[in-house]
Amino acid sequence: MLKLRLLHYFCTVVEQGSVSAAAGVLFIAQPPLSKGLQQLEELLGVQLFFRSSKGMQPTEAGRHLYQRAGALLRQSREIEDEMKGFADGQRGVVRIGTVSMGIPRVTAMIQTLGDACPTIGFSLQQGDTQHLTELLEMYRLDAALIHLPLTSAAPDLKLLPLARSRFQTLCHPDSPLAAQPRITLAQLAGVPLALLRRKSGFGVYERVLQSFTRAGLTPRILADTSDIAPLIALVKQRAAVALLPVLPDDIPPGIVARDVPELDDVADELALLYRAPLSADSPLHRAIAFLGQTAA
Template identity: 30%
Template sequence: MTDIEVRLLRYFCAVYEERSFTRAARRLTMAQPPLSQAIATLERDLDVVLFERSTRHVLPTPAGRQLYEEAKVLLRRADQIPDLVRRAQDHPRRPLRIGAVSSTFTALLPLLLPTLEDFDVIVTDMGSEQQARALDRGDLDLALLRTWKDPDHNQMTFLDEALYIALPRDHPLADSEEMDLPQLRGEGVILFERARAPVAFDAIASVFSDAGVSPRPTAHVTSEQAMLGLVAAGLGFAVVTEVVAMSPWPGTKMVPLKGGGRTSPLCARVQREDPFALLPRLESIRPTVEQMLLRSRGGAS
């Protein structure tokens, strides 16, 4: 197998994001012919076609889309190396690499981080599938993700979160005590982009399927912040987890999904031996998080 240069991955990501060799070359401050040659070298090394090229567009192939997700993780890790080395020299504490879905950033991480003061913590916002792969590669020490039990890792279900419907504040049903999806049949819905968050996308899709409702997507996003911003703008509604619903967002109203039977598990996954004893630290803050959720129920807005 050919070793892949970090430089080639940077070039590839620039072309992927710009969808143009000309714009990517300008962004990289280089001429276009060497950039085209570098991408051709990468394709030859990997024995795949990464882009469909024409005189009018440059579009990634399925192989290109898969490589992009992995390349972004590898480049992020490469960019962290100088800082990791300096930290090791200046502060000889063990680095702790945490991956987390974005919904944990407002409620869970602020409680967890103070329990990790004996580490140099590096947190990366990552989708659940990305975290699972990174943990398998040894690139993460702790993954906070939405998934099910994995027998190859040590894992705990930290929370089973209820689901809420996020509505524009001026929606006619915004003052409902609870509601179900058939009440919103035909209205626009804001969903996660499946390529970025397949676990979240599939979980929400199953909620619609169980309710016998076909979603009418008006946007696909990569974060809860973008999702709630579009809800507030009146583009549609969204199905969100309880931790998201407990954090106020201007212009939205959170209404519990009727029934309460559907939940979204938030899991903490570590290497099998949990070498840094991270799961007990999470257990220590679980009662506080659960109390926060209890206080928010019935008053989410």
């Protein structure tokens, strides 16, 4: 098998024109350099140099090898630099999952870290809490923004609460509810509702229904989904009123948000679930530090 050391010797001799000059550049004695060139010729089965009193000139095979070896040595240096980048946290891909509520926080992280270190990449996965937790447990994600409460998780995963949301009604500005300073469950029982619902497990959807039941009311559920985007679309089309936990800074433009005091005990808490990075300099460590900087 070709050794990069021998190719480096060979290219240096071609560039310097003699063994003596190349030995000076390489800071080695001439005998081991000459022996290395001989080993390379024997390994490849071709003559690589014309040797004369004026120096060493590459043969046709030598010129071809010089081109190929030069490219290979450059790639070798690039690989070494890239691996050093992984070691010092300047390179890598962070696999982040998030519930809909966490999207603004994740996009802010990507912009900040991407500007600071362009060689760091991000792979994003949106889903509900249960699905993202499963991906973390299967090592298909490095970290995820999820909703609490969390029913279960692998013991090697760490949990960091970030921010508590408020349960609000999101409605179109033309909706009669938009004129109210706050909304009651009785008012909501009379309009079509769109709710967040986990694909599996007990969550906001079930807790909201429990609140209506305790109040002796039956809500009209027009639609449920694990993604906020369809709920916002239904609100903008005046088809439904969305009832969901949101963070204060996450209200979409063109939407009116009103508190629902009767659901204060139902609101979700956004949390960061992650597997501790091996290195304090890793891209994952930087991402976790950014996402957790406003922890509750």
